[in-house]
Amino acid sequence: MNNSAENTNVSLKKYLKRLLLNDHVVLHNFEDCCGSPEEKIMVKTSPAGEEEKEMVSGGSDLDSLEKAVTGCRRCELYRTRNNTVFGAGNRAASIVFIGEAPGRDEDLQGIPFVGRAGKLLDKILEAIGFSRDDIYIANILKCRPPGNRDPKEEEVEACERYLAAQLKSIDPVLICALGRVAAQNLLKTKASLKVLRESEHYYNGIRVVATYHPAALLRNPAYKRPTWEDMKLLRRLHDEALETR
Numbered sequence: 001m002n003n004s005a006e007n008t009n010v011s012l013k014k015y016l017k018r019l020l021l022n023d024h025v026v027l028h029n030f031e032d033c034c035g036s037p038e039e040k041i042m043v044k045t046s047p048a049g050e051e052e053k054e055m056v057s058g059g060s061d062l063d064s065l066e067k068a069v070t071g072c073r074r075c076e077l078y079r080t081r082n083n084t085v086f087g088a089g090n091r092a093a094s095i096v097f098i099g100e101a102p103g104r105d106e107d108l109q110g111i112p113f114v115g116r117a118g119k120l121l122d123k124i125l126e127a128i129g130f131s132r133d134d135i136y137i138a139n140i141l142k143c144r145p146p147g148n149r150d151p152k153e154e155e156v157e158a159c160e161r162y163l164a165a166q167l168k169s170i171d172p173v174l175i176c177a178l179g180r181v182a183a184q185n186l187l188k189t190k191a192s193l194k195v196l197r198e199s200e201h202y203y204n205g206i207r208v209v210a211t212y213h214p215a216a217l218l219r220n221p222a223y224k225r226p227t228w229e230d231m232k233l234l235r236r237l238h239d240e241a242l243e244t245r
């Protein structure tokens with residue numbers, strides 16, 4: 001098979017897989033019957049960042065990456081964490097939600113968005129017809145900053161290769177950045193969340209919608225209405241992007 005035919009084949013497989021997953025049809029043996037894409041990604045994983053590990057996407061890459069994150073000492077946060085929080089959900093998701101960093105509950109359980117903000121996020125997802133099984137969710141940082149302080153620049157820098165590799169492997173059609181810290185760090189900007197919500201953004205060619213963090217909604221219910229507007233936009237962009245992919 002030539003390169004272009006192979007690429008078409010991989011895209012078609014991904015598209016079909018997404019259609020099936022979005023229709024809530026679970027096809028456990030998809031990889032068995034159709035094989036998996038063989039795109040390779042390079043990720044630096046050692047504490048000092050010197051050693052390069054090669055991972056094959058489509059199945060084992062996120063497992064190897066998760067192992068690397070579990071042992072990561074690239075910044076000082078490893079000293080205070082109970083668990084790393086890699087990410088969770090559908091590894092073939094068409095949409096990825098990105099939060100800031102694990103909080104107390106997430107640090108204790110090793111799973112993103114399991115606390116109060118996570119419960120609210122579940123309701124928001126349900127309101128636009130998604131469940132946790134449809135989406136993938138991860139954070140800018142994989143370790144909890146003590147006392148839930150804002151991530152430091154060097155922590156974001158040390159961690160960003162992991163999220164970049166996750167996004168490359170999952171290859172969603174849409175990203176939702178939850179809150180200012182997630183949006184600013186993902187998009188490498190200092191613009192306010194207000195400005196970011198009102199403008200169009202892309203991360204490596206993938207459309208990004210910025211909205212309020214669910215924890216902000218818990219503190220300030222006035223953010224609920226604009227968040228609902230963002231969610232309707234998100235759903236529309238998601239469905240349009242799937243149709244044209």
Ligand code: URA
Pocket residue numbers: 085099100101102103106111112113114115117118139215
């Ligand atoms: N807030 C986040 O940004 N991420 C989590 O995983 C939990 C709370």
